[in-house]
Amino acid sequence: MTTIYLVRHGQASFGKTNYDELSENGEAQAKILGQYFKKTITEQPLIISGAMKRHQQTTQIALNECFPQADYQTNALWNEFNHQQIFSRYEPKFEQPELLKQEIHNEIDPRTYLAQIFDQAIQRWTDESYHHEYDESWIVFKTRVEVALQNLCTELQNTQAKEAIVFTSAGVISVIVGKLLELNIQRTFALSWSIANTSITTLKLLNNEPQLFSMNEHQFIKSQNPDLLTWL
Template sequence: MTTIYLIRHGQASFGAESYDQLSPNGELQAKLLGQYFDNILKEEPYVVAGSMQRHQQTAQIALAECFPEAHLVTNPDWNEFNHQQVFAQYEPRFNEPHLLKADVAKELNPRAYLAKIFEGAIERWTGGEYHHEYEESWPHFKARVETALQNLCDELAQTKPRYAIVFTSGGVISVVAGKILELNPNRTFALNWAIANTSMTTLRLVGNEPQLLSLNEHHFIKAQHPELLTWI
């Protein structure tokens, strides 16, 4: 029976010109993840990652700590939605990442403020009225992720590895969990906001059907270096 670990990438570079690269903190998170895998996995896993830089970096740093010879399969179907466009369609000035970062920095509770922006932007994206305004609409994103999941499950059902690891993003993991738990879009993306960087969401494969075993495990960071915990 295969266990699938869905990994959210390490902390990226929020507010920078390019979000799609790990921060120094994100690199440390990925290293801790790899060390944890070295302790719990008894044989080399099947490994796949999205094609985004933050996915690839997280995978490479983590694997260097546990299975440096593992083959990494790159599949863009595991990529995140374009969060910058989703924010900008909700509030055009947020097309400039540094403006959003500046607004967040002014707030007494930055996380609560960003959560409010995120909720509004996601509601607009998933609501149905504005699908035509996005490069990738919510229905297309959801279908892409669900297809990637089913294709992976079908492949693993044939090859039967003991473990599989997928390096991806919070939105993707939320859609996977939302499909299994039959959640609506609002509840799906409520999960997204809670998923910590380099956390593990674990699935068990029964035949070619995934079952959710755990969501958002990050105790391996909290127990050793709680100051490294991040959600953005």
């Protein structure tokens, strides 16, 4: 039975001009992830990374701990949606990430406030009336992710590889899980809030069809350093 490990990247730089870069926490998380894979994966798997910088950094740091000589594929189909554009189309002032971060910081319950903004921004993005206002509409993003997964399943079937690791993002993982569990859009994106940085979601291929085996495994981070457990 073939196993696919979907890994969310390490903590990025939320609220900074360049979000697409690991924070110090993110680098530490990626290192612990690699140490975990060294204990649990004995043979080198097929390895794929999204093309974003945070994907690449997480991949390289983790592989340095478990498969330092391994080559990996870079595939932009596994990239995250443009969350900064989605926020700014919902509220133009959020074109500056620092303003969003400051507004969240001023709230009594920052996480709840961010979740509310995110939900409303996603609602607008997934509304067909506004698809033309985004560089990548919801339906195009969803289709891209589904194609990425199907391509991977075909490659695994053709190569007979037993394991694959994909370094990607929470939105991508949520879409895949949502499809497998037949969730609606709202419930699909609600998953994003539960997916921890560098957590592992595992799929098993049965007759070349992906099945959800486990989701959001992050005990390996919590057991080493609970303070490193993050969701943003």
